[in-house]
Amino acid sequence: MKKTMKSLIGLALLLTSPALFAITGLEIAQTHDDRDKPDTTHMALQMDLIEANGKVSSRLIEQWGVEDNDLANSIMVFRKPASVKDTRFLQVENEDRDDDKWIYLPAMKKVRRIASSDGSKSFMGSDASYDDMETRDIDRDTHELIREESFSTWDCYVVKGQAVDPSDSQYAYRLTWFDKETFYPVKVEMYDKKESLYKVMTVKDLKNIDTHWTPIDTLIENVQNGHSTEMKVLNVEFDKPVNKRMFTTQFLNTGR
Amino acid sequence: MFDICLSEKSGTFLNNKTIQAIREISETVETFPAVDDITSLINTDFPDGSSEGMSVEALVSDDFTGTEEEIAQLKTNLLDWPDMFENSLYSKDFKSTQILVVINKDASHEEKNAIYDGIVEFTQSYDWLEVRVAGDPVLSHDAEIFMIADLTALIPLVLLVLLVSLYLAFHRMGGTLLPMITVLITTIWTVGLMAMFGVAFSIVSTCLPVLLIAIGSAYGIHVMTHYYTEMRNLKKKISREEHKDLVISSVQVVFKPVILAGFTTIVGFSSIITSPIVPLKTFGLFSTIGTVIALILSLSFIPALMIAGFKEKSEKKSAIKLESKILKREEQSHRRMEAIYNKLSNHTVGILVTTALVVILSAYGLTQMNIESALIDYFPKDSSLRVNADYISDHFAGTNTFNVVVKGEQPGDVIDPRVLNEMDKLKEYLLENNPDIGKIMTYADFIKRMNQIMNFPADENTENFGNYDDYESVDAGSFFGDDSADSGSFFGDDDDSADSGSFFGDDDSNDDSSDEELAEATPVTFEPLSMTDDLTWSTLIDLARKVVNENGDGEFTITDLTNEVEKAFNVRGKAYYEIPTDLSKYPAGSNEELKNLISQYLLLYSGSLDKFSDDSLEPTQVRMLVQIKVSDTATVAKILDDVNSYAATHFPENITIENSGIAEMTKALTDMITGSQIKSLLTALLAVFLIVSIAYKSPVAGFYGIIPLFLSILINFGLMGLTGINLDMITALIASIAIGVGVDYTIHFISRYKLERLKSDDLNLVTKNTILSSGKAIITNAVSVGLGFAVLVFSQFVVLRYIGALVAIIMLTSSVAALTVLPALLNMFKPKFISKK
Numbered sequence A: 001m002k003k004t005m006k007s008l009i010g011l012a013l014l015l016t017s018p019a020l021f022a023i024t025g026l027e028i029a030q031t032h033d034d035r036d037k038p039d040t041t042h043m044a045l046q047m048d049l050i051e052a053n054g055k056v057s058s059r060l061i062e063q064w065g066v067e068d069n070d071l072a073n074s075i076m077v078f079r080k081p082a083s084v085k086d087t088r089f090l091q092v093e094n095e096d097r098d099d100d101k102w103i104y105l106p107a108m109k110k111v112r113r114i115a116s117s118d119g120s121k122s123f124m125g126s127d128a129s130y131d132d133m134e135t136r137d138i139d140r141d142t143h144e145l146i147r148e149e150s151f152s153t154w155d156c157y158v159v160k161g162q163a164v165d166p167s168d169s170q171y172a173y174r175l176t177w178f179d180k181e182t183f184y185p186v187k188v189e190m191y192d193k194k195e196s197l198y199k200v201m202t203v204k205d206l207k208n209i210d211t212h213w214t215p216i217d218t219l220i221e222n223v224q225n226g227h228s229t230e231m232k233v234l235n236v237e238f239d240k241p242v243n244k245r246m247f248t249t250q251f252l253n254t255g256r
Numbered sequence B: 001m002f003d004i005c006l007s008e009k010s011g012t013f014l015n016n017k018t019i020q021a022i023r024e025i026s027e028t029v030e031t032f033p034a035v036d037d038i039t040s041l042i043n044t045d046f047p048d049g050s051s052e053g054m055s056v057e058a059l060v061s062d063d064f065t066g067t068e069e070e071i072a073q074l075k076t077n078l079l080d081w082p083d084m085f086e087n088s089l090y091s092k093d094f095k096s097t098q099i100l101v102v103i104n105k106d107a108s109h110e111e112k113n114a115i116y117d118g119i120v121e122f123t124q125s126y127d128w129l130e131v132r133v134a135g136d137p138v139l140s141h142d143a144e145i146f147m148i149a150d151l152t153a154l155i156p157l158v159l160l161v162l163l164v165s166l167y168l169a170f171h172r173m174g175g176t177l178l179p180m181i182t183v184l185i186t187t188i189w190t191v192g193l194m195a196m197f198g199v200a201f202s203i204v205s206t207c208l209p210v211l212l213i214a215i216g217s218a219y220g221i222h223v224m225t226h227y228y229t230e231m232r233n234l235k236k237k238i239s240r241e242e243h244k245d246l247v248i249s250s251v252q253v254v255f256k257p258v259i260l261a262g263f264t265t266i267v268g269f270s271s272i273i274t275s276p277i278v279p280l281k282t283f284g285l286f287s288t289i290g291t292v293i294a295l296i297l298s299l300s301f302i303p304a305l306m307i308a309g310f311k312e313k314s315e316k317k318s319a320i321k322l323e324s325k326i327l328k329r330e331e332q333s334h335r336r337m338e339a340i341y342n343k344l345s346n347h348t349v350g351i352l353v354t355t356a357l358v359v360i361l362s363a364y365g366l367t368q369m370n371i372e373s374a375l376i377d378y379f380p381k382d383s384s385l386r387v388n389a390d391y392i393s394d395h396f397a398g399t400n401t402f403n404v405v406v407k408g409e410q411p412g413d414v415i416d417p418r419v420l421n422e423m424d425k426l427k428e429y430l431l432e433n434n435p436d437i438g439k440i441m442t443y444a445d446f447i448k449r450m451n452q453i454m455n456f457p458a459d460e461n462t463e464n465f466g467n468y469d470d471y472e473s474v475d476a477g478s479f480f481g482d483d484s485a486d487s488g489s490f491f492g493d494d495d496d497s498a499d500s501g502s503f504f505g506d507d508d509s510n511d512d513s514s515d516e517e518l519a520e521a522t523p524v525t526f527e528p529l530s531m532t533d534d535l536t537w538s539t540l541i542d543l544a545r546k547v548v549n550e551n552g553d554g555e556f557t558i559t560d561l562t563n564e565v566e567k568a569f570n571v572r573g574k575a576y577y578e579i580p581t582d583l584s585k586y587p588a589g590s591n592e593e594l595k596n597l598i599s600q601y602l603l604l605y606s607g608s609l610d611k612f613s614d615d616s617l618e619p620t621q622v623r624m625l626v627q628i629k630v631s632d633t634a635t636v637a638k639i640l641d642d643v644n645s646y647a648a649t650h651f652p653e654n655i656t657i658e659n660s661g662i663a664e665m666t667k668a669l670t671d672m673i674t675g676s677q678i679k680s681l682l683t684a685l686l687a688v689f690l691i692v693s694i695a696y697k698s699p700v701a702g703f704y705g706i707i708p709l710f711l712s713i714l715i716n717f718g719l720m721g722l723t724g725i726n727l728d729m730i731t732a733l734i735a736s737i738a739i740g741v742g743v744d745y746t747i748h749f750i751s752r753y754k755l756e757r758l759k760s761d762d763l764n765l766v767t768k769n770t771i772l773s774s775g776k777a778i779i780t781n782a783v784s785v786g787l788g789f790a791v792l793v794f795s796q797f798v799v800l801r802y803i804g805a806l807v808a809i810i811m812l813t814s815s816v817a818a819l820t821v822l823p824a825l826l827n828m829f830k831p832k833f834i835s836k837k
Helices: A010-014 A025-033 A249-254 B016-030 B068-080 B109-123 B136-170 B173-196 B208-233 B240-274 B278-308 B312-344 B348-367 B384-395 B417-433 B443-453 B509-519 B537-550 B558-569 B571-576 B591-605 B633-650 B662-695 B699-723 B733-759 B763-794 B798-829
Strands: A040-050 A056-068 A071-080 A088-092 A100-105 A110-115 A141-151 A154-163 A173-179 A185-191 A197-209 A212-222 A228-238 B002-008 B035-039 B045-049 B053-058 B096-103 B129-134 B400-407 B437-442 B476-481 B487-491 B621-628 B656-660
Touching: A025 A141, A025 A154, A025 A173, A040 B476, A088 A249, A100 A249, A100 B591, A110 A249, A141 A173, A154 A185, B002 B016, B002 B109, B002 B384, B016 B035, B016 B096, B016 B109, B045 B068, B045 B443, B096 B109, B109 B129, B109 B136, B129 B384, B136 B173, B136 B208, B136 B384, B136 B763, B173 B208, B173 B278, B208 B240, B208 B278, B208 B733, B208 B763, B240 B278, B240 B662, B240 B733, B278 B733, B312 B763, B312 B798, B348 B699, B348 B798, B400 B417, B400 B633, B400 B662, B417 B437, B417 B443, B417 B591, B417 B621, B417 B633, B437 B443, B443 B571, B443 B591, B443 B621, B537 B558, B558 B571, B621 B633, B633 B656, B633 B662, B656 B662, B662 B699, B662 B733, B699 B733, B699 B798, B733 B763, B733 B798, B763 B798
Parallel strands: A110 B053, B476 B487
Antiparallel strands: A040 A056, A040 A228, A056 A071, A071 A088, A088 A100, A100 A110, A141 A154, A154 A173, A173 A185, A185 A197, A197 A212, A212 A228, B002 B096, B002 B129, B035 B096, B045 B053, B400 B621, B400 B656, B437 B621
């Protein structure tokens, strides 16, 4: 069963496989997975798509998420640029089947369901794939602590995560740098099926907001084509009431 | 790119065994690091629609087991989007499928060969399939094999030819072996230098050893001939010291003519260095270097060996024996030359008239000449390479490709529906006017597909998700102000029904106004027939008439009619397989909003269009890939012209069109060949003119000097035109070789004629003496060079066979022209330079 994307902040953690402490990779991943997560999220995000030649195009996205019985629902509304303004994306996590996804295209004035079992596709033009956006259940991967080293300002455990069933992942394996103090993943290297480095995700700024560690600025680079995506959290609220009506297709259709 | 074509020996490739084989091949090929991308049945997406929305799934899923239903569904899906899949993933008879393997630009030759060998070896076990592999790497792989075969077979052969002709000319060990050793050293040094400087061996350079052996021997022959003449004139036994002086003096005598002959040859070859085409430039450079080496060795190494190898005792006996033999032969050839002269004399007018006729015929031939530069034409038609490529071109879209790049000024310019619509119409226009185009895939095809699958007819029973009515109106408070959901949005004010509080203030008045525009959108008046409607006869007749009208010649198939009916009912969204431009069909108020619709499609579909655009959301460039079944330049040139003329009249001003790709490159190369041919031809002719003018201190002499050359080159091009031999990168060399070697005969003839002319005023006697004395040397030289080149007729490459035959013919025509046309003209116009002291 796939766990849904919870929120875009989740991106960083979602890219990672979970936890350990002082000893095994699994424990590191588990500790990260067991952290206290907010019941609701509300974020303003800036997504910068950076081409290999340095050209940047930005998008502003607003996102709301709730967690209900361990299942996450989220809605994303594109604010900018004008060409995609009011495009709305609803994702609903299910217990024992693929996530449900709907999109509302304002120029079409229609809600359409999106079905795709291939999670390796780019998420909305970014360098993150749909799969990168979800949390992987810890038991889908093996977790091996391979070394300890510092990255940026963090002292880290480096954990190698490999899918138990190789066809269950678009990657051969991932290396995740967990901050020893917060158990928050601050860097992830993703290796393609030929085992060459494909993407690198690095957290440039990690903040504790209302007791929740939140990557405020995250960069995902595709090292094979030079394209990269920077996600910046412009504003965030946790555990504020969010109207559940927002997670319906009718809201998607009307925005009300 | 590799093009792996799998053909079922019987039946269709749509069976589990073959599909698993495709998977195995794809997975194996993928493991090579130099492989960038693979397109095959098993890793292609199928964007599909439904009443509820869209899906993008793999055409063949990972858990495909080949049940009857799966196979049937796969076929249905393939047929559902012919613009993308037909003649690319399946041949129309469903016997063959393709796997396209894109190789990294920086991959080495060895890496490509390893991949090719891997493919060939790996696919051997599929005995129910016929496997054909084509593509550039196969071309260079096979070229390499051909080149090695050529070098190992032709070099011994040309050495044998040289050995025989040297023996026939001299009947002596020294005369046979010394020039031979010289050319061997020359060839080894030259090829060694190429290797030292890391110059790649190309098809062109394959004929370099043959050329050096055939031409380089001439200088040694001159030296040896003169030496033997001097030796024969000696009546007594000589000492080692006297022999040494004799060698030196005979070298001194031949020094000037040999240097002059060598110099003109060098001029001919070095004219090729002006070519912009790298293999030709390299060939020009190293043939020049080789000639210089041969020249230096002939004038230093040969005399040195002659001096060192002198044996006082044995010399006398054999010399007498030989002398009588040689005298006999000399007499024979003298009589032969006399007979030739007798036939030619008094036919001055006849010679000139024949020449004029040949010139006219050749000029006509010249106009028929076809200029090509497709590498594949160098291979014989029956080579497996050509056979495979032809099969693939016949069954698929063709391996000769180019891109039409549609470029805007600003990001997003090209996704204007008007531009995309023109792109789509350009495709139709090209297909209608160019039957050799196998397939065109465009960026617009994806947008059309996206538009189609997002507009599948709605199912009336579609259920909403979520208990919308159970909740109070949304007050989300957006971060962005203008949100109508009052959810406290980050993006705006809180006047919405969803109060969630936005983070974004109501700062975007532009967006508000566009909202209002949206509200005033043109009402959607287009309404497809519903499946519950009956199809009346009158509707059917209307549809049939529409089909007839759209197919101007009145020919249409039942498929056309079916399509039209399906469009009317919007079966599987077919009414929307188009670029959205019609405002009455879409809920948009302006073209700008239709453009936004495309942006929104791209947001959803992004990432899948990488190969056809430079940016997934706001492209500045989008592509269209034209695949052509033939490789000839005329066809490509016509298509390129069509593209440019259509673009000039149909695309908006801010849009520019560029062509790129193999076919376009071939066309550019072809233009380059013509240009470089003319340039090197003129350079060489001018150089020969100057050399001869200076040597005889008269520009008139220079003019006479280039006449036989001009004639033989014209005949060469005429022959090529008449026999359909293409002027290409390699046959373009012939003219330069002709000048470099052919001019020697003219120089020999003129210098001897001038010598004789000073002795006598009787022109007939002068001519006779000239032909008798220089004729033999000219003919011997021409025959040995001609035969040397003729060895190339046994080459694996068609183009080198042509070179062999054509150079041999040029040796014949330029020597005959020197012996016939030149005296005829000299006798007729009596130029002053020839009788001057």
